[in-house]
Amino acid sequence: xxxxxxxxxxxxxxxxxxxxxxxxxxxxxxxxxxxxxxxxxxxxxxxxxxxxxxxxxxxxxxxxxxxxxxxxxxxxxxxxxxxxxxxxxxxxxxxxxxxxxxxxxxxxxxxxxxxxxxxxxxxxxxxxxxxxxxxxxxxxxxxxxxxxxxxxxxxxxxxxxxxxxxxxxxxxxxxxxxxxxxxxxxxxxxxxxxxxxxxxxxxxxxxxxxxxxxxxxxxxxxxxxxxxxxxxxxxxxxxxxxxxxxxxxxxxxxxxxxxxxxxxxxxxxxxxxxxxxxxxxxxxxxxxxxxxxxxxxxxxxxxxxxxxxxxxxxxxxxxxxxxxxxxxxxxxxxxxxxxxxxxxxxxxxxxxxxxxxxxxxxxxxxxxxxxxxxxxxxxxxxxxxxxxxxxxxxxxxxxxxxxxxxxxxxxxxxxxxxxxxxxxxxxxxxxxxxxxxxxxxxxxxxxxxxxxxxxxxxxxxxxxxxxxxx
Amino acid sequence: xxxxxxxxxxxxxxxxxxxxxxxxxxxxxxxxxxxxxxxxxx
Numbered sequence: 001x002x003x004x005x006x007x008x009x010x011x012x013x014x015x016x017x018x019x020x021x022x023x024x025x026x027x028x029x030x031x032x033x034x035x036x037x038x039x040x041x042x043x044x045x046x047x048x049x050x051x052x053x054x055x056x057x058x059x060x061x062x063x064x065x066x067x068x069x070x071x072x073x074x075x076x077x078x079x080x081x082x083x084x085x086x087x088x089x090x091x092x093x094x095x096x097x098x099x100x101x102x103x104x105x106x107x108x109x110x111x112x113x114x115x116x117x118x119x120x121x122x123x124x125x126x127x128x129x130x131x132x133x134x135x136x137x138x139x140x141x142x143x144x145x146x147x148x149x150x151x152x153x154x155x156x157x158x159x160x161x162x163x164x165x166x167x168x169x170x171x172x173x174x175x176x177x178x179x180x181x182x183x184x185x186x187x188x189x190x191x192x193x194x195x196x197x198x199x200x201x202x203x204x205x206x207x208x209x210x211x212x213x214x215x216x217x218x219x220x221x222x223x224x225x226x227x228x229x230x231x232x233x234x235x236x237x238x239x240x241x242x243x244x245x246x247x248x249x250x251x252x253x254x255x256x257x258x259x260x261x262x263x264x265x266x267x268x269x270x271x272x273x274x275x276x277x278x279x280x281x282x283x284x285x286x287x288x289x290x291x292x293x294x295x296x297x298x299x300x301x302x303x304x305x306x307x308x309x310x311x312x313x314x315x316x317x318x319x320x321x322x323x324x325x326x327x328x329x330x331x332x333x334x335x336x337x338x339x340x341x342x343x344x345x346x347x348x349x350x351x352x353x354x355x356x357x358x359x360x361x362x363x364x365x366x367x368x369x370x371x372x373x374x375x376x377x378x379x380x381x382x383x384x385x386x387x388x389x390x391x392x393x394x395x396x397x398x399x400x401x402x403x404x405x406x407x408x409x410x411x412x413x414x415x416x417x418x419x420x421x422x423x424x425x426x427x428x429x430x431x432x433x434x435x436x437x438x439x440x441x442x443x444x445x446x447x448x449x450x451x452x453x454x455x456x457x458x459x460x461x462x463x464x465x466x467x468x469x470x
Numbered sequence: 471x472x473x474x475x476x477x478x479x480x481x482x483x484x485x486x487x488x489x490x491x492x493x494x495x496x497x498x499x500x501x502x503x504x505x506x507x508x509x510x511x512x
Contacts, residue, residue: 015478016478017476017477017478017479018477018478018479019477019478019479019484021484022479022483022484022487025484025487025488025490025491026487028491028495029490029491032491032494032495156491156495159495159498159499161498162495162498162499162501162502163494163495163497163498164498165498165501165502166497166498166501166502167497167498207490210490214483214487294508295508295509297505297508298505298506298507298508298509298510299506299509300505301502301503301505301506301508301509302506302509304502305499305502305503305506353509
């Protein structure tokens, strides 16, 4: 697929003396925008009122977007690697922005299917391409600290929700949303939410294009001052060879990491999905909970902070202790923390909050460390495309996680009457999943040399083949 | 080729780029911490 010359990889090769610290803000400009996907709950009630629909029907919008994220990341990963980050960020910005505008038209004209198509399908494609767009570039700019580099960008995805939630609330208020009663909410939601979508679509377009404008790829053979590639080669599981995306999916390592990501994300979603209700149910006495609604919302905010912080802190830590070991922590310690949550989590609010916060930091860390783990095993050659294919695990977990928790809770009782004990079966299922992920991670070994690209070709295409321009 | 040579990227551009992403992030962090503090206030 041809790209205009101003987007081509060759046009953005950094000149000598380029400062690599301009790349993280370029990546963050994209991830902070697409991270809005985690803030959909802020206008969920307004959309339910607007379409006179159910929470499930509105929740599907987010599910479609996450499924499309995984699919588009997998399908377009090779295209992203071939054409470079500027083309990818530009395309992502267009899809993400158009998704909001089409979604806005759906809200304004009372057509829910347009919202599914706009935010879910079109926006979801923007999500997938945007998510992987800076990853391989960051890894090439920071060969000495790939965990820190990708942690910074993927932290932005968590940070995007932190910005979008309060901003969306404020904007909807400015656009006249009145949530004092069900009737006023239904009457004012159409204008307020459709205008919110137009505003977000345009603001995100500008912001993401800024990222596309400043991003650069390193020149052939560039390396940071003082960096000795031999130090990388000396580490176990870290290759200096290259594996193509096509070959990567034929390796057991790829599928083991797919299982690792699936298990880690499914377990994390188990808490994230139910956070607000879960903390109230854990400390319920009859029909009342000792945790107020305001405190429950505070708990959700705290989890967002740990989700974001974990992405940066744990991914950076992996540069020092290694990728396999950090996943042993995410999955092994995560498993132990889940057992504690199920058994002693209801003993005190602070115990519950502490356990859940650490678990969620591991959930974020699992996302952020994956690109560096892939780089270690498969090299930098097509790491973006390989990462895109692994992200289908996220799509699967996005469906499986809520399904498991909701199904289990449905069998235990009715919402508003559940207690800590009712959550135990779901939590122990998550423990089992984490055990599976832990074993999968233990089985990860270096990739067989039969999957490596021929050396000469690999060196020649260290920066993937030239983009097709017109 | 290594990074050892003098940086040709304007410091102002780097500062502006970081500010553009840092300011919204700081706003989001402030708002979220304010919300999270309700957990400990009750």
